[in-house]
Amino acid sequence: xxxxxxxxxxxxxxxxxxxxxxxxxxxxxxxxxxxxxxxxxxxxxxxxxxxxxxxxxxxxxxxxxxxxxxxxxxxxxxxxxxxxxxxxxxxxxxxxxxxxxxxxxxxxxxxxxxxxxxxxxxxxxxxxxxxxxxxxxxxxxxxxxxxxxxxxxxxxxxxxxxxxxxxxxxxxxxxxxxxxxxxxxxxxxxxxxxxxxxxxxxxxxxxxxxxxxxxxxxxxxxxxxxxxxxxxxxxxxxxxxxxxxxxxxxxxxxxxxxxxxxxx
Numbered sequence: 001x002x003x004x005x006x007x008x009x010x011x012x013x014x015x016x017x018x019x020x021x022x023x024x025x026x027x028x029x030x031x032x033x034x035x036x037x038x039x040x041x042x043x044x045x046x047x048x049x050x051x052x053x054x055x056x057x058x059x060x061x062x063x064x065x066x067x068x069x070x071x072x073x074x075x076x077x078x079x080x081x082x083x084x085x086x087x088x089x090x091x092x093x094x095x096x097x098x099x100x101x102x103x104x105x106x107x108x109x110x111x112x113x114x115x116x117x118x119x120x121x122x123x124x125x126x127x128x129x130x131x132x133x134x135x136x137x138x139x140x141x142x143x144x145x146x147x148x149x150x151x152x153x154x155x156x157x158x159x160x161x162x163x164x165x166x167x168x169x170x171x172x173x174x175x176x177x178x179x180x181x182x183x184x185x186x187x188x189x190x191x192x193x194x195x196x197x198x199x200x201x202x203x204x205x206x207x208x209x210x211x212x213x214x215x216x217x218x219x220x221x222x223x224x225x226x227x228x229x230x231x232x233x234x235x236x237x238x239x240x241x242x243x244x245x246x247x248x249x250x251x252x253x254x255x256x257x258x259x260x261x262x263x264x
Contacts, residue, residue, distance in 0.1 A: 026134070027093045028087055028135065031088075033085065035083055036124070043121075050120065050121065052067070065090055070084065073257065082129075086108045093196070108130065109121055132196045133194065133208065137191065148214050148259070154208060155252040157204065157206060175190070186221040187213060188212040190212065
């Protein structure tokens with residue numbers, strides 16, 4: 001397997017010259033929200049008017065780098081108890097504490113939003129849980145539009161002590177394949193996340209990948225034998241490759257999110 005991974009390094013160097021790379025020192029606060037079906041229109045109006053304005057002031061002051069609101073379209077392998085996801089991106093984990101510290105507001109609402117708007121959001125939205133993630137690796141197509149319309153979030157559980165092996169596989173195996181997908185205009189961006197908070201062996205997952213697409217049909221254009229051999233060589237041992245991946249991490253669930261609103 002080591003020989004196989006080393007052979008992929010040349011592919012990585014080649015593709016890196018054609019695609020933009022982001023700085024991997026970003027943090028993401030992901031808030032999982034539940035909105036009653038009868039309140040969807042009201043929530044979207046309040047979010048677009050009041051929630052976005054609160055994040056806009058943070059963005060203008062360079063206190064955050066972006067905000068994204070997604071509708072959860074498919075929860076994947078298990079039924080989800082949330083239907084919206086709010087993501088705040090910063091360059092410092094401290095910002096995620098400083099701007100969400102108002103005890104009277106739900107944890108997904110920035111402290112800069114007035115109490116009236118906060119009360120409106122509290123009436124139509126329930127915060128199910130919050131997580132902080134660190135970006136470990138990423139790549140984007142220079143010709144693609146970001147943020148993309150669709151995003152899949154793949155949640156992984158990596159056993160204790162296996163994190164370096166998992167990150168190496170993502171960098172040396174998965175990344176060249178995703179770059180080839182971008183080269184074919186079948187993907188817009190890709191990121192690897194490590195869960196910072198909460199943690200513990202009983203939480204269920206500790207890593208994730210975010211995969212960005214402009215068209216729903218492009219999600220099917222994934223890790224098949226054809227693109228693996230074209231990216232990594234005709235003599236690649238595909239069964240061994242997949243076996244190594246399965247031994248390194250467990251795929252817990254996959255969710256499909258559709259972009260509703262954003263600031264960046």
